[in-house]
Amino acid sequence: MKDHLLNNIIGQLSRPVTTRLQHHEQALFCYYDAFLTSVKPKTYKGALTQALWIKSMQEELNEFERLEVWELVPRPEQVMMDVKTTFLNGNLRKEVYISQPDGFVDPDNPNHVYKLKKALDEDI
Secondary structure, three states, rough: OOOOOOOHHHOOOOOOOOHHHHHHHHHEEEEEEEHHHHHOOOOHHHHHHHHHHHHHHHHHHHHHHOOEEEEEOOOOOOEEEEOOOOOEEOOOOOEEEEEOOOHHHHHHHHEEEEEEEEEEEOOO
């Protein structure tokens, strides 16, 4: 076997040789990863396991703060009722408080809630 001149070698000598099978396995992993990231989670908890969805939710929460949709306030003393509903565009006629979403609780104020400043529905 003849030794080749180092000038004729392409690539890094310290890196091991990669076979076609290894390239195929890496390609399959990339396809699998791309498939998983394109699947929409079915639940909120499912979304909290995927970095892409966490980033998207964080951006949405930041947008609420930028638009001054709500403010973080101490939890009121009154008895509160948890009602699941949607608020769309408009002015508020009632005080509405919203718990901090799981996974996005302010570490400095974990017992605070959001006080809605702008309705997301005109009937509130």
